[in-house]
Amino acid sequence: MLNKLRFLSTVTLVGISGILGSTAGFASDPPPAEEVGASVSIRMYQVEGTLPADDPNSPQWAAVPESEFNLAPQVHWPERIQEVTVQSVKVKGLHDGQNLAILVEYEDPTDDPKDAAAIEFMVGDKKAHFAHGQPMLQVEGGPVNIWFWKKETGKALDMSAKGFKTLSTQEKQDVSATGAWAGGSWKVVFTRALKTEDEQDVQIEPGEWRSVAFAFWDGALVSGVAKEKGSQKAVSSWWSIRAEPSADNSIFGWVIFGLALAAGFELVVVRKLRKGQSA
Amino acid sequence: MRGPITSGAILLAGVFVFLKFILPLFTAPLPASLIYLYMTLAFSGIMLYGTMSASSLESLMGPVFRFLSGEGQSGTGKLARLAVLVLFPLLVGWQTYTSLAPSDLPPGENRTIHPAPPGEFVGLANPYQNNEANINMGKGLYAAYCSPCHGANYDGKGPAAKGFNPPPANFADPGTIAQLQESYLFWRIKKGGVGLPVEAMPWKSAMPRWEVELPDEFIWKIIMGEYDGAHQSPRTWEEDD
Numbered sequence: 001m002l003n004k005l006r007f008l009s010t011v012t013l014v015g016i017s018g019i020l021g022s023t024a025g026f027a028s029d030p031p032p033a034e035e036v037g038a039s040v041s042i043r044m045y046q047v048e049g050t051l052p053a054d055d056p057n058s059p060q061w062a063a064v065p066e067s068e069f070n071l072a073p074q075v076h077w078p079e080r081i082q083e084v085t086v087q088s089v090k091v092k093g094l095h096d097g098q099n100l101a102i103l104v105e106y107e108d109p110t111d112d113p114k115d116a117a118a119i120e121f122m123v124g125d126k127k128a129h130f131a132h133g134q135p136m137l138q139v140e141g142g143p144v145n146i147w148f149w150k151k152e153t154g155k156a157l158d159m160s161a162k163g164f165k166t167l168s169t170q171e172k173q174d175v176s177a178t179g180a181w182a183g184g185s186w187k188v189v190f191t192r193a194l195k196t197e198d199e200q201d202v203q204i205e206p207g208e209w210r211s212v213a214f215a216f217w218d219g220a221l222v223s224g225v226a227k228e229k230g231s232q233k234a235v236s237s238w239w240s241i242r243a244e245p246s247a248d249n250s251i252f253g254w255v256i257f258g259l260a261l262a263a264g265f266e267l268v269v270v271r272k273l274r275k276g277q278s279a
Numbered sequence: 280m281r282g283p284i285t286s287g288a289i290l291l292a293g294v295f296v297f298l299k300f301i302l303p304l305f306t307a308p309l310p311a312s313l314i315y316l317y318m319t320l321a322f323s324g325i326m327l328y329g330t331m332s333a334s335s336l337e338s339l340m341g342p343v344f345r346f347l348s349g350e351g352q353s354g355t356g357k358l359a360r361l362a363v364l365v366l367f368p369l370l371v372g373w374q375t376y377t378s379l380a381p382s383d384l385p386p387g388e389n390r391t392i393h394p395a396p397p398g399e400f401v402g403l404a405n406p407y408q409n410n411e412a413n414i415n416m417g418k419g420l421y422a423a424y425c426s427p428c429h430g431a432n433y434d435g436k437g438p439a440a441k442g443f444n445p446p447p448a449n450f451a452d453p454g455t456i457a458q459l460q461e462s463y464l465f466w467r468i469k470k471g472g473v474g475l476p477v478e479a480m481p482w483k484s485a486m487p488r489w490e491v492e493l494p495d496e497f498i499w500k501i502i503m504g505e506y507d508g509a510h511q512s513p514r515t516w517e518e519d520d
Binding site for chain 1: 344347348349350364367368369370371372374375376379380381385386397427428438439440441442443444445470472473474475476477480481482483485486487492
Protein backbone atom coordinates (compact mmCIF):
# COMPACT_ATOMS: atom_id res chain seq x y z
CA MET A 1 0.00 0.00 0.00
CA LEU A 2 2.78 2.42 0.96
CA ASN A 3 4.78 1.60 -2.18
CA LYS A 4 1.74 2.25 -4.27
CA LEU A 5 1.24 5.59 -2.52
CA ARG A 6 4.89 6.49 -3.14
CA PHE A 7 4.55 5.58 -6.81
CA LEU A 8 1.39 7.61 -7.16
CA SER A 9 2.89 10.63 -5.43
CA THR A 10 5.88 10.46 -7.78
CA VAL A 11 3.54 10.34 -10.77
CA THR A 12 1.52 13.23 -9.38
CA LEU A 13 4.65 15.23 -8.64
CA VAL A 14 5.93 14.74 -12.19
CA GLY A 15 2.48 15.60 -13.52
CA ILE A 16 2.21 18.80 -11.48
CA SER A 17 5.73 19.82 -12.48
CA GLY A 18 4.65 19.28 -16.09
CA ILE A 19 1.62 21.51 -15.60
CA LEU A 20 3.73 24.17 -13.92
CA GLY A 21 6.28 23.94 -16.70
CA SER A 22 3.65 24.18 -19.39
CA THR A 23 2.02 27.15 -17.72
CA ALA A 24 5.30 29.04 -17.47
CA GLY A 25 3.82 31.16 -20.25
CA PHE A 26 1.55 32.74 -17.65
CA ALA A 27 4.56 34.02 -15.78
CA SER A 28 6.12 35.71 -18.81
CA ASP A 29 6.30 39.47 -18.89
CA PRO A 30 3.59 40.94 -21.12
CA PRO A 31 4.61 41.72 -24.71
CA PRO A 32 5.02 45.41 -25.55
CA ALA A 33 1.66 46.95 -26.43
CA GLU A 34 1.34 48.95 -29.62
CA GLU A 35 1.46 52.66 -28.96
CA VAL A 36 -1.92 54.32 -28.86
CA GLY A 37 -2.53 56.77 -31.68
CA ALA A 38 0.56 55.93 -33.72
CA SER A 39 1.38 52.84 -35.72
CA VAL A 40 4.56 50.85 -35.26
CA SER A 41 4.07 48.31 -38.03
CA ILE A 42 2.54 47.56 -41.41
CA ARG A 43 0.93 44.24 -42.25
CA MET A 44 0.68 43.23 -45.89
CA TYR A 45 -2.40 41.05 -45.99
CA GLN A 46 -2.67 38.10 -48.32
CA VAL A 47 -5.30 38.27 -51.09
CA GLU A 48 -6.75 35.58 -53.29
CA GLY A 49 -6.85 36.68 -56.92
CA THR A 50 -5.39 39.83 -58.41
CA LEU A 51 -3.29 42.36 -56.54
CA PRO A 52 -4.20 46.06 -57.14
CA ALA A 53 -0.53 46.52 -58.02
CA ASP A 54 -0.81 49.28 -60.62
CA ASP A 55 -3.92 51.07 -59.43
CA PRO A 56 -3.72 53.36 -56.39
CA ASN A 57 -7.46 54.00 -56.68
CA SER A 58 -8.56 50.37 -56.91
CA PRO A 59 -11.63 49.74 -54.70
CA GLN A 60 -9.69 46.72 -53.37
CA TRP A 61 -7.62 49.09 -51.21
CA ALA A 62 -10.65 50.45 -49.36
CA ALA A 63 -11.01 47.42 -47.08
CA VAL A 64 -7.30 47.16 -46.20
CA PRO A 65 -6.40 48.36 -42.66
CA GLU A 66 -3.97 51.29 -42.71
CA SER A 67 -1.01 52.31 -40.59
CA GLU A 68 -0.03 55.94 -40.12
CA PHE A 69 3.42 57.34 -39.41
CA ASN A 70 4.51 60.86 -38.57
CA LEU A 71 7.24 62.42 -40.66
CA ALA A 72 9.98 64.90 -39.77
CA PRO A 73 12.15 67.26 -41.77
CA GLN A 74 15.49 65.66 -42.57
CA VAL A 75 17.84 67.22 -40.01
CA HIS A 76 20.31 64.40 -39.60
CA TRP A 77 22.89 65.62 -42.09
CA PRO A 78 23.41 68.64 -44.39
CA GLU A 79 21.78 69.97 -46.46
CA ARG A 80 19.09 70.10 -43.78
CA ILE A 81 15.57 71.41 -44.02
CA GLN A 82 13.52 72.85 -41.14
CA GLU A 83 10.01 72.63 -42.52
CA VAL A 84 8.45 70.12 -44.87
CA THR A 85 5.13 69.81 -46.65
CA VAL A 86 4.32 66.16 -45.95
CA GLN A 87 3.55 65.71 -42.24
CA SER A 88 2.45 62.09 -42.13
CA VAL A 89 1.87 59.07 -44.36
CA LYS A 90 -0.83 56.40 -44.40
CA VAL A 91 0.39 52.99 -45.56
CA LYS A 92 -1.45 49.85 -46.68
CA GLY A 93 0.01 46.58 -47.92
CA LEU A 94 -1.16 43.46 -49.75
CA HIS A 95 0.49 40.37 -51.22
CA ASP A 96 -0.65 37.32 -53.14
CA GLY A 97 2.10 34.92 -52.14
CA GLN A 98 4.25 35.95 -55.13
CA ASN A 99 4.11 39.73 -55.38
CA LEU A 100 3.50 42.58 -52.98
CA ALA A 101 1.87 45.98 -53.32
CA ILE A 102 2.41 48.87 -50.89
CA LEU A 103 0.17 51.93 -51.08
CA VAL A 104 1.38 55.20 -49.56
CA GLU A 105 -1.04 58.09 -49.24
CA TYR A 106 -0.02 61.57 -48.12
CA GLU A 107 -1.16 65.16 -48.31
CA ASP A 108 0.60 67.46 -50.75
CA PRO A 109 -1.53 70.42 -51.88
CA THR A 110 -0.05 70.61 -55.39
CA ASP A 111 0.74 68.12 -58.15
CA ASP A 112 4.27 69.04 -59.26
CA PRO A 113 6.64 67.35 -61.73
CA LYS A 114 9.39 67.24 -59.06
CA ASP A 115 7.24 65.47 -56.45
CA ALA A 116 8.73 62.17 -55.32
CA ALA A 117 8.27 59.35 -52.78
CA ALA A 118 10.59 56.64 -51.51
CA ILE A 119 10.42 53.50 -49.40
CA GLU A 120 13.59 52.24 -47.72
CA PHE A 121 14.31 48.75 -46.35
CA MET A 122 17.16 47.20 -44.40
CA VAL A 123 18.79 44.43 -46.44
CA GLY A 124 20.25 41.32 -44.81
CA ASP A 125 20.89 40.53 -41.15
CA LYS A 126 22.90 43.59 -40.17
CA LYS A 127 21.07 46.67 -38.93
CA ALA A 128 21.38 49.68 -41.22
CA HIS A 129 21.13 53.31 -40.13
CA PHE A 130 17.91 54.85 -41.43
CA ALA A 131 19.88 57.65 -43.10
CA HIS A 132 20.91 55.70 -46.21
CA GLY A 133 22.67 53.01 -44.13
CA GLN A 134 25.45 55.41 -43.14
CA PRO A 135 28.30 53.85 -41.13
CA MET A 136 27.90 53.61 -37.35
CA LEU A 137 30.93 53.92 -35.05
CA GLN A 138 30.42 50.99 -32.68
CA VAL A 139 28.16 48.74 -34.75
CA GLU A 140 28.83 47.21 -38.14
CA GLY A 141 25.89 48.24 -40.29
CA GLY A 142 24.30 46.79 -43.41
CA PRO A 143 23.06 48.26 -46.68
CA VAL A 144 19.62 49.60 -47.57
CA ASN A 145 17.37 49.07 -50.57
CA ILE A 146 15.47 52.18 -51.71
CA TRP A 147 12.43 52.25 -54.00
CA PHE A 148 12.32 55.75 -55.44
CA TRP A 149 9.27 56.96 -57.36
CA LYS A 150 9.37 60.23 -59.30
CA LYS A 151 6.32 61.97 -60.68
CA GLU A 152 8.42 63.33 -63.54
CA THR A 153 9.22 59.91 -65.00
CA GLY A 154 6.18 58.12 -63.63
CA LYS A 155 8.49 55.24 -62.72
CA ALA A 156 10.25 53.78 -59.71
CA LEU A 157 14.00 53.20 -59.44
CA ASP A 158 15.36 50.21 -57.53
CA MET A 159 18.37 51.62 -55.64
CA SER A 160 20.98 50.71 -53.05
CA ALA A 161 23.04 52.63 -50.52
CA LYS A 162 25.49 51.99 -47.69
CA GLY A 163 26.47 55.42 -46.42
CA PHE A 164 26.24 58.94 -47.79
CA LYS A 165 27.12 59.51 -51.42
CA THR A 166 26.82 55.79 -52.13
CA LEU A 167 23.24 55.90 -53.41
CA SER A 168 23.18 54.15 -56.79
CA THR A 169 20.66 52.70 -59.19
CA GLN A 170 20.84 48.92 -59.29
CA GLU A 171 21.68 47.05 -62.46
CA LYS A 172 18.65 44.85 -62.02
CA GLN A 173 15.43 46.87 -61.74
CA ASP A 174 12.70 44.93 -59.92
CA VAL A 175 10.32 47.62 -58.67
CA SER A 176 7.51 49.49 -60.39
CA ALA A 177 5.25 52.23 -59.07
CA THR A 178 2.19 54.19 -60.11
CA GLY A 179 1.14 57.54 -58.65
CA ALA A 180 -2.18 59.37 -58.74
CA TRP A 181 -2.80 62.85 -57.37
CA ALA A 182 -6.29 64.07 -56.49
CA GLY A 183 -7.78 66.64 -54.15
CA GLY A 184 -4.51 67.57 -52.43
CA SER A 185 -3.07 64.15 -51.84
CA TRP A 186 -0.85 61.64 -53.54
CA LYS A 187 -1.50 57.94 -53.67
CA VAL A 188 1.47 55.94 -54.87
CA VAL A 189 1.46 52.18 -55.13
CA PHE A 190 4.79 50.31 -55.24
CA THR A 191 4.98 46.71 -56.38
CA ARG A 192 7.64 44.02 -56.51
CA ALA A 193 8.03 40.25 -56.19
CA LEU A 194 8.26 39.18 -52.54
CA LYS A 195 11.60 37.58 -53.36
CA THR A 196 14.13 38.43 -56.05
CA GLU A 197 17.40 36.98 -57.31
CA ASP A 198 19.20 40.23 -56.51
CA GLU A 199 21.20 40.20 -53.27
CA GLN A 200 21.01 44.01 -53.13
CA ASP A 201 17.23 43.75 -52.69
CA VAL A 202 15.22 43.28 -49.52
CA GLN A 203 13.76 39.77 -49.50
CA ILE A 204 10.25 39.50 -48.05
CA GLU A 205 9.55 36.15 -46.37
CA PRO A 206 5.89 35.91 -45.26
CA GLY A 207 5.71 35.90 -41.46
CA GLU A 208 9.09 37.62 -40.97
CA TRP A 209 9.45 41.25 -39.94
CA ARG A 210 11.55 43.69 -41.96
CA SER A 211 12.52 47.30 -41.17
CA VAL A 212 11.01 50.01 -43.35
CA ALA A 213 11.23 53.82 -43.57
CA PHE A 214 9.71 56.48 -45.83
CA ALA A 215 10.73 59.75 -47.50
CA PHE A 216 8.74 62.33 -49.48
CA TRP A 217 9.66 65.39 -51.51
CA ASP A 218 7.34 68.30 -52.30
CA GLY A 219 8.68 69.44 -55.65
CA ALA A 220 6.64 72.67 -55.74
CA LEU A 221 8.73 75.41 -57.31
CA VAL A 222 9.74 78.39 -55.18
CA SER A 223 11.47 81.06 -57.32
CA GLY A 224 12.07 78.45 -59.97
CA VAL A 225 13.69 75.91 -57.59
CA ALA A 226 12.05 72.78 -56.14
CA LYS A 227 11.12 73.42 -52.48
CA GLU A 228 12.41 70.01 -51.42
CA LYS A 229 15.09 68.03 -53.19
CA GLY A 230 17.96 65.66 -52.41
CA SER A 231 18.55 65.48 -48.66
CA GLN A 232 15.88 68.13 -48.09
CA LYS A 233 12.84 65.94 -47.62
CA ALA A 234 10.32 64.61 -45.11
CA VAL A 235 11.51 61.38 -43.47
CA SER A 236 10.31 58.71 -41.06
CA SER A 237 12.26 56.57 -38.62
CA TRP A 238 12.48 52.77 -39.00
CA TRP A 239 9.23 50.88 -38.51
CA SER A 240 8.31 47.20 -38.96
CA ILE A 241 6.65 45.58 -41.96
CA ARG A 242 5.78 42.02 -42.85
CA ALA A 243 3.81 39.97 -45.35
CA GLU A 244 1.22 38.09 -43.30
CA PRO A 245 1.76 34.32 -43.46
CA SER A 246 -0.99 31.97 -44.55
CA ALA A 247 -2.64 30.13 -41.67
CA ASP A 248 -0.73 27.07 -40.43
CA ASN A 249 -3.30 24.37 -39.65
CA SER A 250 -0.74 21.86 -38.33
CA ILE A 251 -0.87 23.74 -35.00
CA PHE A 252 -4.39 22.43 -34.37
CA GLY A 253 -3.16 18.85 -34.83
CA TRP A 254 -0.60 19.43 -32.07
CA VAL A 255 -3.26 21.01 -29.84
CA ILE A 256 -5.49 17.94 -30.20
CA PHE A 257 -2.48 15.72 -29.51
CA GLY A 258 -1.73 17.71 -26.33
CA LEU A 259 -5.36 17.47 -25.19
CA ALA A 260 -5.42 13.71 -25.78
CA LEU A 261 -2.12 13.21 -23.94
CA ALA A 262 -3.35 15.17 -20.91
CA ALA A 263 -6.67 13.30 -20.85
CA GLY A 264 -4.83 9.96 -21.12
CA PHE A 265 -2.57 10.95 -18.22
CA GLU A 266 -5.63 11.71 -16.10
CA LEU A 267 -7.27 8.43 -17.00
CA VAL A 268 -4.19 6.41 -15.96
CA VAL A 269 -3.81 8.29 -12.67
CA VAL A 270 -7.49 7.99 -11.73
CA ARG A 271 -7.57 4.26 -12.57
CA LYS A 272 -4.43 3.62 -10.52
CA LEU A 273 -5.91 5.56 -7.61
CA ARG A 274 -9.16 3.60 -7.70
CA LYS A 275 -7.31 0.29 -7.81
CA GLY A 276 -5.09 1.41 -4.93
CA GLN A 277 -8.04 2.34 -2.77
CA SER A 278 -10.02 -0.82 -3.37
CA ALA A 279 -6.91 -2.97 -2.73
CA MET B 280 -5.90 22.58 12.81
CA ARG B 281 -4.31 23.11 9.41
CA GLY B 282 -3.49 20.23 7.11
CA PRO B 283 -0.16 20.09 5.27
CA ILE B 284 -1.87 21.06 2.00
CA THR B 285 -3.21 24.32 3.45
CA SER B 286 0.16 25.06 5.07
CA GLY B 287 1.95 24.40 1.79
CA ALA B 288 -0.45 26.63 -0.13
CA ILE B 289 -0.06 29.45 2.42
CA LEU B 290 3.72 29.08 2.26
CA LEU B 291 3.71 29.24 -1.56
CA ALA B 292 1.45 32.29 -1.55
CA GLY B 293 3.74 33.92 1.03
CA VAL B 294 6.82 33.29 -1.12
CA PHE B 295 5.03 34.77 -4.15
CA VAL B 296 3.88 37.90 -2.30
CA PHE B 297 7.41 38.37 -0.92
CA LEU B 298 9.10 38.03 -4.33
CA LYS B 299 6.55 40.00 -6.29
CA PHE B 300 5.60 42.83 -3.94
CA ILE B 301 7.86 43.07 -0.88
CA LEU B 302 11.30 42.56 -2.45
CA PRO B 303 10.80 45.34 -5.07
CA LEU B 304 10.47 47.81 -2.18
CA PHE B 305 14.18 47.29 -1.51
CA THR B 306 15.62 46.42 -4.91
CA ALA B 307 14.71 46.25 -8.59
CA PRO B 308 11.62 44.13 -9.41
CA LEU B 309 12.46 40.51 -10.24
CA PRO B 310 11.83 39.30 -13.78
CA ALA B 311 8.84 36.95 -14.05
CA SER B 312 11.08 34.07 -15.13
CA LEU B 313 13.12 34.35 -11.91
CA ILE B 314 9.97 34.48 -9.76
CA TYR B 315 8.80 31.33 -11.55
CA LEU B 316 12.11 29.61 -10.82
CA TYR B 317 11.95 30.45 -7.09
CA MET B 318 8.32 29.32 -6.95
CA THR B 319 9.28 25.98 -8.51
CA LEU B 320 12.07 25.55 -5.95
CA ALA B 321 9.71 26.39 -3.08
CA PHE B 322 7.13 23.93 -4.41
CA SER B 323 9.74 21.16 -4.77
CA GLY B 324 10.89 21.85 -1.20
CA ILE B 325 7.34 21.54 0.14
CA MET B 326 6.81 18.28 -1.77
CA LEU B 327 10.12 16.86 -0.50
CA TYR B 328 9.24 17.76 3.08
CA GLY B 329 5.75 16.34 2.74
CA THR B 330 6.92 12.98 1.35
CA MET B 331 9.64 12.32 3.93
CA SER B 332 7.71 9.82 6.04
CA ALA B 333 4.77 7.49 5.44
CA SER B 334 2.46 9.51 7.67
CA SER B 335 3.40 12.88 6.20
CA LEU B 336 3.03 11.39 2.74
CA GLU B 337 -0.46 10.21 3.60
CA SER B 338 -1.51 13.52 5.11
CA LEU B 339 -0.11 15.50 2.14
CA MET B 340 -1.16 13.32 -0.76
CA GLY B 341 -4.07 11.34 0.71
CA PRO B 342 -6.68 14.11 0.34
CA VAL B 343 -5.44 14.83 -3.20
CA PHE B 344 -5.73 11.19 -4.22
CA ARG B 345 -9.15 10.76 -2.60
CA PHE B 346 -10.30 13.91 -4.40
CA LEU B 347 -8.96 12.71 -7.76
CA SER B 348 -10.25 9.12 -7.43
CA GLY B 349 -13.73 10.44 -6.73
CA GLU B 350 -14.57 7.71 -4.24
CA GLY B 351 -17.57 8.56 -2.10
CA GLN B 352 -17.88 12.10 -3.47
CA SER B 353 -21.12 13.97 -3.87
CA GLY B 354 -22.38 17.48 -4.61
CA THR B 355 -19.71 20.19 -4.73
CA GLY B 356 -16.83 17.72 -4.39
CA LYS B 357 -18.04 15.81 -7.42
CA LEU B 358 -18.45 18.99 -9.45
CA ALA B 359 -15.01 20.29 -8.43
CA ARG B 360 -13.38 16.99 -9.44
CA LEU B 361 -15.14 17.07 -12.80
CA ALA B 362 -14.01 20.66 -13.33
CA VAL B 363 -10.37 19.76 -12.58
CA LEU B 364 -10.49 16.74 -14.88
CA VAL B 365 -11.95 18.80 -17.73
CA LEU B 366 -9.86 21.96 -17.22
CA PHE B 367 -6.47 20.21 -17.08
CA PRO B 368 -6.49 18.91 -20.70
CA LEU B 369 -7.93 22.24 -21.89
CA LEU B 370 -5.09 24.07 -20.18
CA VAL B 371 -2.52 21.80 -21.83
CA GLY B 372 -4.21 22.32 -25.21
CA TRP B 373 -4.23 26.09 -24.77
CA GLN B 374 -0.57 26.11 -23.75
CA THR B 375 0.31 24.00 -26.78
CA TYR B 376 -1.47 26.52 -28.96
CA THR B 377 0.15 29.62 -27.47
CA SER B 378 3.63 28.13 -27.59
CA LEU B 379 3.28 27.06 -31.25
CA ALA B 380 1.27 29.98 -32.65
CA PRO B 381 3.60 32.37 -34.51
CA SER B 382 4.13 35.66 -32.72
CA ASP B 383 1.98 38.39 -34.19
CA LEU B 384 3.84 41.33 -32.70
CA PRO B 385 6.64 43.33 -34.33
CA PRO B 386 10.07 42.91 -32.73
CA GLY B 387 10.21 44.39 -29.23
CA GLU B 388 12.24 47.44 -28.36
CA ASN B 389 14.46 47.24 -25.32
CA ARG B 390 16.51 50.29 -26.06
CA THR B 391 19.00 51.58 -23.48
CA ILE B 392 18.51 55.34 -23.33
CA HIS B 393 21.72 56.29 -21.55
CA PRO B 394 24.32 53.63 -22.43
CA ALA B 395 27.85 53.72 -21.08
CA PRO B 396 30.09 56.19 -22.93
CA PRO B 397 33.44 55.13 -24.42
CA GLY B 398 36.34 55.44 -21.94
CA GLU B 399 37.88 58.54 -23.54
CA PHE B 400 34.71 60.51 -22.82
CA VAL B 401 34.51 59.72 -19.10
CA GLY B 402 35.30 62.53 -16.65
CA LEU B 403 36.23 65.25 -19.16
CA ALA B 404 35.81 68.73 -17.68
CA ASN B 405 34.27 71.59 -19.61
CA PRO B 406 37.33 73.74 -20.47
CA TYR B 407 35.25 76.89 -20.84
CA GLN B 408 34.35 79.14 -17.97
CA ASN B 409 30.74 79.00 -16.86
CA ASN B 410 30.03 82.71 -17.38
CA GLU B 411 27.22 84.66 -18.95
CA ALA B 412 29.01 85.31 -22.24
CA ASN B 413 29.73 81.61 -22.81
CA ILE B 414 26.24 80.54 -21.73
CA ASN B 415 24.66 83.04 -24.09
CA MET B 416 26.82 81.93 -26.95
CA GLY B 417 25.84 78.33 -26.16
CA LYS B 418 22.15 79.25 -26.15
CA GLY B 419 22.53 80.93 -29.53
CA LEU B 420 24.20 77.84 -30.99
CA TYR B 421 21.54 75.67 -29.37
CA ALA B 422 18.81 77.74 -31.02
CA ALA B 423 20.46 77.31 -34.41
CA TYR B 424 21.49 73.65 -34.30
CA CYS B 425 19.56 71.83 -31.55
CA SER B 426 16.20 73.52 -31.09
CA PRO B 427 14.56 72.19 -34.29
CA CYS B 428 14.32 68.81 -32.52
CA HIS B 429 14.99 69.44 -28.82
CA GLY B 430 12.75 72.54 -28.74
CA ALA B 431 13.19 76.23 -28.00
CA ASN B 432 12.04 75.40 -24.46
CA TYR B 433 14.55 72.54 -24.07
CA ASP B 434 11.58 70.17 -23.70
CA GLY B 435 12.20 67.87 -26.67
CA LYS B 436 9.24 69.35 -28.53
CA GLY B 437 10.86 71.10 -31.48
CA PRO B 438 9.01 71.36 -34.80
CA ALA B 439 10.95 68.36 -36.20
CA ALA B 440 10.43 66.18 -33.11
CA LYS B 441 7.18 64.38 -33.76
CA GLY B 442 8.43 62.27 -36.66
CA PHE B 443 11.31 60.67 -34.82
CA ASN B 444 11.44 57.36 -32.99
CA PRO B 445 13.14 57.49 -30.50
CA PRO B 446 11.92 61.02 -29.71
CA PRO B 447 14.49 63.77 -29.04
CA ALA B 448 15.55 64.02 -25.36
CA ASN B 449 13.63 66.41 -23.12
CA PHE B 450 16.35 68.28 -21.21
CA ALA B 451 13.86 69.84 -18.78
CA ASP B 452 12.97 66.32 -17.55
CA PRO B 453 15.02 65.55 -14.41
CA GLY B 454 15.66 62.07 -15.88
CA THR B 455 17.89 63.26 -18.72
CA ILE B 456 20.80 65.74 -18.53
CA ALA B 457 20.41 66.25 -14.76
CA GLN B 458 21.45 62.58 -14.38
CA LEU B 459 24.46 62.98 -16.65
CA GLN B 460 27.86 64.59 -16.56
CA GLU B 461 28.99 67.26 -18.99
CA SER B 462 31.47 64.82 -20.52
CA TYR B 463 28.59 62.46 -21.33
CA LEU B 464 26.76 65.20 -23.22
CA PHE B 465 30.02 66.07 -24.98
CA TRP B 466 30.20 62.48 -26.25
CA ARG B 467 26.56 62.35 -27.32
CA ILE B 468 26.70 65.67 -29.20
CA LYS B 469 30.11 65.02 -30.77
CA LYS B 470 29.46 61.48 -32.01
CA GLY B 471 25.66 61.68 -32.40
CA GLY B 472 23.31 58.77 -32.93
CA VAL B 473 25.79 56.80 -35.02
CA GLY B 474 28.22 56.82 -32.07
CA LEU B 475 25.87 54.84 -29.81
CA PRO B 476 26.60 51.23 -28.82
CA VAL B 477 24.38 48.41 -30.06
CA GLU B 478 22.11 48.37 -26.97
CA ALA B 479 21.05 51.95 -27.75
CA MET B 480 20.04 51.06 -31.34
CA PRO B 481 22.18 53.64 -33.19
CA TRP B 482 20.45 52.81 -36.50
CA LYS B 483 17.29 54.57 -35.28
CA SER B 484 18.76 57.78 -33.93
CA ALA B 485 18.51 60.99 -35.99
CA MET B 486 21.00 62.84 -33.73
CA PRO B 487 23.68 64.28 -36.05
CA ARG B 488 27.36 63.51 -35.57
CA TRP B 489 28.18 67.15 -34.79
CA GLU B 490 31.96 66.72 -34.75
CA VAL B 491 31.76 66.79 -38.53
CA GLU B 492 30.22 70.27 -38.50
CA LEU B 493 31.00 72.00 -35.19
CA PRO B 494 34.27 72.65 -33.31
CA ASP B 495 34.62 71.29 -29.76
CA GLU B 496 34.35 74.83 -28.41
CA PHE B 497 30.80 75.14 -29.78
CA ILE B 498 29.82 71.78 -28.29
CA TRP B 499 31.08 72.66 -24.78
CA LYS B 500 29.25 76.00 -24.92
CA ILE B 501 26.06 74.36 -26.20
CA ILE B 502 26.23 72.08 -23.12
CA MET B 503 26.42 75.14 -20.84
CA GLY B 504 23.52 76.75 -22.68
CA GLU B 505 21.47 73.55 -22.42
CA TYR B 506 21.87 73.19 -18.66
CA ASP B 507 21.15 76.85 -18.05
CA GLY B 508 18.18 76.97 -20.41
CA ALA B 509 16.66 73.75 -19.04
CA HIS B 510 17.25 74.87 -15.41
CA GLN B 511 19.26 71.76 -14.62
CA SER B 512 22.79 71.21 -13.41
CA PRO B 513 25.19 68.48 -14.45
CA ARG B 514 25.82 65.50 -12.25
CA THR B 515 29.25 65.79 -10.70
CA TRP B 516 31.81 63.29 -9.37
CA GLU B 517 31.18 64.43 -5.78
CA GLU B 518 27.53 63.35 -5.93
CA ASP B 519 28.58 59.94 -7.18
CA ASP B 520 30.69 59.24 -4.10
